[in-house]
Amino acid sequence: MFTTPLVRRLCALLLTAVTAVPSIAAAASYPERPIRFVVAYPPGGTTDLLARRLAKELSSSLGQSIVVENKPGAGGNVGAAIVAKAEPDGYTLGVGTAGNLALNYVSYANIPYDSRIDITPISVLADVPNVIIVAGKSPLKSLQDLISHVKSTKGTFFGSTGVGNGPHLTGELFKARIGADSTHVPYQGAAPEITALLGGEVDYGFDNLTSALPFIQSGKLTALAVTSVSRSPSLPKTPTVQEQGLRDFDVTAWFALFGPAKMDPAIVAKLEKAIASLKTNKDFLEALAFMGAQPQLSDGKALQELIEMERDRWPKLLQEAKVQLAK
Template sequence: MKTSDFPRALAAIAFGFAASLAAAQAWPAKPITLVVPFPPGGSSDALARAITTPLSQSLGQPVIVESKPGAGATVGADYVAKAKPDGYTLLMGAVHHTIATSVYRKLPYDFEKSFAPISTVALVPNVLVVNAKSPATDVKSLVALAKSSHDKLSYGSNGNGTVQHLIGTQFSGIAGAELLHVPYKGSAPLTTDLLGGQVDMSFDTLTPLLQHIKAGKLRALAVTTAKRSTTLPDVPTLAEAGFKDFNQGTWFGILAPAATPPEVIARLNAEIVKIIQSPEFRKRMEEIGAEPVGDTPERMAAQIKEDTAKYARLIKDAKVSIE
């Protein structure tokens, strides 16, 4: 480069930086879409709606929840992965996506590389529930029923490759009782069939089940996390019921497509964490049985990396695979 070209090059760099900064400062200039990869009625939908109303107010633009269910939450994830990385299309991701990485042999995206984490929103315990009419009153009697039943007892999940699917597989293996897996597109249709007796049990997250447990229509036998839920303090853990070291729960968090400007990620993180730390949001989490988190993009990325490796080992041992 000639010496005389330096000022021109510097001017071009400065112009590009100024344009990028101006674009970041102008964001958001239009509505934002938060994609929920499950149908309405589940934990991800409830958490998304708890976040979007205050987020719309803080950003000064509507934040719209859009459901894109299918294939164990991978359809919605793929949609967001391929969206323009401008901060206007976000994903309500979950631990399910770290599992799908190993369960599905061919995914059109890489969960660790295709997304920019923003913040984990909440942790929700999973609960082993049966219809209130079931003869199983605790985990021990459920296992005995499963072993003695002429037909396999069935358990529903939010889809192949979800944490509920994997919990069911682990439970079946440890109990020594083969169960029939029935995948659904989300919690709402699963809960409907559970209430109607079309499926025998589920290991779904607490949020969509809580009202039915309180109403006496479903019976909670155990939570799958290491400690008891503060919402259901009288319900034992699976570990307490004899399933040693059993510890599975579901986290939900917000992500953007990879290459989204860091200024936008930082702004979203700041606003979302502020909402999560608010008394109003925490009260809402208590109502739906969730534990608020609110962490940094770096910490969320580390969690995704840890869970991807952990579930890869569990899935290999369980020999779970989907084309």
């Protein structure tokens, strides 16, 4: 059948309009059933606390319940893989971190998903500095005390919340920068690490500020330094690592919402809008401040750029520091 270019263009536009109708309809009715948030870390840690608070606020704005499921393992890779392999219908979402979305690629072999292509980025939710901590009863009261102790004492140990995640890599970077050795002891999350610190199993530790903050405020832990460029508003008297002599030391943990690849853009936009509305939610912002976190509440584009930046940055950072991790 003979057709003119104009007719072909009109047919193409009509086809586009017809295929867009189901997407618009799906987004308009979304969510029609409960949403699942997969947290790839144990209960009680920063990611878990943030996910539960986010679930509470979004369930209210979206008009549907949100169930938080903890699926820890392999530094967060287990939970992230569950999300990456889920149906891209918007009903299985992940609350992820710099660890399982970027840093793990320098410390784990054969990760079963690629955060550059196997996920749909939705939002950078918040960020928080890592903190260098010791037991409150420790004689170490400053970062210089710790550096002197590690350099002069054989057989020191530092704890973190797992293998290959942000706190662990922060510890490895710290060791390299001070030119001294210390044995890493990984724990399955913040709670057992803090218990180990309080019990004297390790000399010092690295954690997200959120998990450690209540123990610091109670005096059970002492914060020697925060790893961000600026001091944390939650710990204004605690200096940064850079202030105490280690130049260019900048490590900030971040937390994000993501879904499987190929999610409906209209559903993603609806989620981005719901998250952006939290910028004026006083209760949510106060909850973040209580956790020592700074709100970001960005869109998917910002998360994609952050993943790219971190995945490019950490291999170079560890190579420059001559840190070698066994995969």
